[in-house]
Amino acid sequence: MARAICVIGNSHIGALKLGWERLKGNYDHQLSFLGVPGAHFRKLAVQDGKVVATTQISQRYFSKTMDTEAIALESYDAIIVVAAGLGLLKTMELTDRWRPYWLLDDGALGASAEFDLVSTKVFEELVAAKVRKSFAHKFVSRISQQGAAAVLYMPTPLPSSDAKLRTQYTNPVLGLLTGAKGRELASVYFDAVEKVMRSERVMRPPAHILVDGAMTDSRYSRGSVRLDSESDHPEHDLQHMNADYGALILEAALDRLAGNSDWR
């Protein structure tokens, strides 16, 4: 049965849009894509059952990617929210100060070490608190409160496994993620996202596309696209994924939605 689905996201939506180009011959669904990159995504509002732009720049992205000024939620059978500014790397910046025991190396155990030690329970709650405060969570909550039949949230992809090729990390969280405890760190993050946004709404990345449970296999990042860039995949970009990733994750999302009783 054909469904109307609106995919709303930041720069990570590019991979899904290209992925859909490959998939759409297999489905009767109508998919619309609204992409508003970076900080401009936060300028979207959900009011009176519609997603609207509140700034000129975000309005421009509405026109450019969807050729409309607002998204009426009731017009769709499902809304898929992509990334929306919430990601593991940013969230886990809290590890600059707060770390559970299992995330400390032996050298950090002394009382004078730079980290404040927290129990795993407190760490998990802290990560959940960060997710709770995120725009992505508020956006998804408002969409579901204001009439969307079904809402699915796709977290920001985990960084590319190309990160392992690096010897030095400007982002310390990336260093943790590629280290021995990367899998646990990713797990705490996704558990928190599911706890806060409700697990039935959250699409974890499929395990088989991950390396060490903490990074996206670089096959899915090479040749990646971004919403606001016509250029080739920059070598330093470990965050954005390609059309293969988009097709794979979108297919998984459509499968999930097919089993969702909230379909109209």
Place this chain on the structure above:
Amino acid sequence: MTSDRPVSTPYTDLPPSRYWRSAVADRHPLDMEDLYSPRFPIGPADRIAVAGSCFAQHVGRALKASGFSVIDQEPPPEDLDRRFAETYGYGIYSARYGNIYTARQLLQLLKDSQAGTVREGDFWTRDGRYYDALRPSVEPTGLDSLAEAMAHRSKHLGKVRAMLERTDIFIFTLGLTEAWRATGSGVVYPTCPGVVAGQFDDETFAFVNFDFVEILQDMIEVRTILKAINPAMRFLFTVSPVPLAATASGQNVLVATTYSKSVLRAVCGSLCNRFDDIDYFPSYEIIASPSTRGFFYEPNMRSVNPHGVKHVMQTFLKAHGVKAGAGAGKDGKRQKAKGKRSAGKSSDNVICEEALLEAFA
């Protein structure tokens, strides 16, 4: 033979506050005068460390809300929900040491913090989880391993050390004389083994009911240690008006409570007489005096109700020329906001593992 000349005695011309009738019996308990005259001023610039039994939690909160610079050496992560944080021992005292009921417990903490001593025997288990027996309430679900629990304690002791180095005024509420100690190490714990975690075994643990001399000596040693860290440090001691939840002394709990509070009160009096840098604030008297007829207690006749807490703190703040909830400290804006949340706080919010003993009643 009689004389018309008035006899002069030390009681002649005393102010009304020195006579029971005029000071207590004829006055409304909310309107008593001269209950507390500070020995030294405490101002917003003084860095205050707060520790003690459950009742001390109220003291810390009220001081923070009124703009005093109460140290929080182990603050909760900023985004953590306040109630969750408190459940895990954050933001209650000036570091996450939990309730310190006895003078010996305080002395141990100071010694351990100075030496960085972490003893393997001070960790108890329950359902495969590890608990710091010296502050069992700060991790309500325990920790994964002994190594982790010991690492947490080591970190905590470092924080306590840092806290003490910053402290100008040390406020301590004495709560109990009764405790349980390990027969081998002599270490005293805030809870009886088996209540929060661990397992009671009368060969490993023994009941102790400290007497006046022991507590006085402990408190003098506490002062000596703290003075070595900061020779200018001053002290404000109080006695918790919260009766014992249970006693292992073999006496009726009311009798045991009277012993406990009397000894603690007497120690405070003795300390004040000996040292000019020690002051006593009569929170015990304000709450437990016969004049209040128990109306500052909750129906269980044990927990102090919010009116009692408010009155105690108003008395303290008034004596120091501060309006309750004024929030005018160095970090005034933030403290005011916190104070707002604290207003009207129920005594139920106090984290008190001693009350767990009631479950055994």
